[in-house]
Amino acid sequence: MIVDTTLVIPRSSMTTIPAALAVETLMRDDRMPVKLNGEWTFLSQGEMVELRKRDDIDTAVTTAAETTTTTHGKTTTANAKTTVTTKAETTKGDGTTTTATTKTTKTTSSSPLPSFFDSSLASNFSTDSACPAFINAFLTNPTFKKCYPFSLLLQGSRSFFDAEKSLVSITQVLDATCAANATFCTTYLNSLAANLTEASNCGADYKLGNSIVVQAYDGMIGYQPLYAASCLTDPDTGAYCYANAITNLTTTANVYFYYLPLNSSLPTSGSEPSCNWCLKQTMAVFRSAAADRKKPIANTYLSAAQQVDTICGPAFVNDTLPAAITSGAAILLRQGLSLHWLAPTILLSAAVHFVL
Template sequence: MMASIAPLLHPACSSPEPSQRRPNAAVRYHHKPWIDKSCVLLFFVLVCLLSGASATRLAAPIPTETLEVDLRIPVLEQGSWVTLSPQEHELRRLGKRHTFDPPPVTTTYKISALTITEASTTTTIPASPLPSPLDSSLSTNFSSKNGHSPCPTFINSFLTDPIFKQCYPFSLLLQGSRSFFEAEKSLVSITEVLDATCAANSTFCSLYLNDLAKNLTKPSTCGPDYQLGNSVVVQAYMSMIAYQPLYSASCLRDQDTNSYCYANAVTNLTTPANVYFYFLPLNISLPGSSIPTCNGCLERTMAIFQAASANRKLPIASTYVSAAKQVNTICGPGFVNDTLPNPITTSAGIFSPVPSYWLLIALLTASAVNWFG
């Protein structure tokens, strides 16, 4: 390599030809180097340059092949296979779409609401919201003849009678009505009951229920059970003949609040004794421990019962006096009249101011006086 580089050096750095050498006069043991220092320095520079170029060629990166792995997932879509990226596959799996997909079209339908009523093959009468008389007492045993008991049939017949429903007697609600007992727990509900029973024509209903009481005690209906003291029959009979006084008493209103006196009494849990007076017309005596509230409602209620006791056939005639004396003991002497009025009775048990035959005699006497006068 040195031999190849030498010709390229400066002429001064080359060895002279033998013919061109200058003859020396004397040969010395030591002679001057034939290569100049500048030539050495230049040679060193060239060697460094050539070494750097070789090193650069050796350090160049060796070209390699890149192995690309296809991570796309094949998916069968509409009969053909398509490849999806893992992200796209995950989005579709979750039911999402790309942002460049067209937005879904939403169609809104208005559906009319329909009320479906189940067809019924039987005709049913809707239950009345008002309490029903004798709704918990018809399970009592009744007498029967030849395997037939006419009394329950008769009771059911008048309970479903439209005339009886129109009268809606308060007297038959006091005993043997579970629904009436529930209605008494609320001032609103008991007021609704009293509004309904007080809307009846008391004159007509009094005649109707007195006639119904006669039919109840006939041998062909509930007469045998009445004679045996059947509680349902006896209570029904007492309630029918006590319709008029209990109608008048239950429809009284408090003069200060205009609410029903009975409604106030039955909802007053601190003084329940005032309720007991409404059972006097049903042949139920006043408990001896009763301490009533001495108010206007009690005074007017007792006045109604005192007038009704003129009919000695009514149960009130046998329960009024002891109750009135007890009231006067608590409320003061003379608070109520504790004596019975003059007796006035009729065969039907309905109030009549004067017997008809006394009226006939009075008319004949007046006529005779005018004739002979």
């Protein structure tokens, strides 16, 4: 607002001022400059008071956690989306009001997948060992990354341990591991295990019991049963059985069973497992794998099944080992193939073998 101000200039005894200039009128701008939306706007004092009183900026923040839990073979998305809408009203000198609206949407992508042996690759190796180079080579191999074996994450991965603290993050991991071609990856990892124990690679360190090498070997040959078990989903909730087990802070004992194919027995004492569908089906997967007597699961299944039946009731799981399979059938099992359709062929081959 521009106001008229009358300024009276007194006559000076030493200066003669014409009568026409004895009184003058000056124009003074009392408005205050305010910068809104990057532009300077001049407002009167009254307008400034009204601007301060008015809630001129409305901010709406909406946060939605988008979590998609899918079954085997599909990718889980877990993104945090934040939308901020800002409205700014500007009052011009002519009394008109303009509104500027700004909408910003920020999407936070899922955290990176856990890495293998990210906390223990500095383990001591034998002198002049080629093992560290061999391990680094397969860890960076695109084929290995495509398989992304759950069995090798269970031991020696700090980032996997961190991922287990959240249902969303562990579901992401399981989605990635279950998206692999199990048949191809079983064959690939069995071959990789054989190469691992070669004298020119990690053979000497394996014989010395180097923890990294042993864990890598057990994870490779234990891939197939752990793939099948970790990809089981609860029919009632649709969530992965392993995800439910690892995030259940009340009953933690069900997690121990996933280490059976890695040549680890159940602890003799501790909390009792939940006698649910997931446990029953997981043990069924492991029993089937125990038909290959060369697998570590053949050494750990029987005592684990007996413990389960003691807690969950007789015959909750089968506490006997299946019949040992022939070498040819063992190869098929290592490749992740079902043996149900081969049963007549196996029996016939066995009969011919005994006859001969």
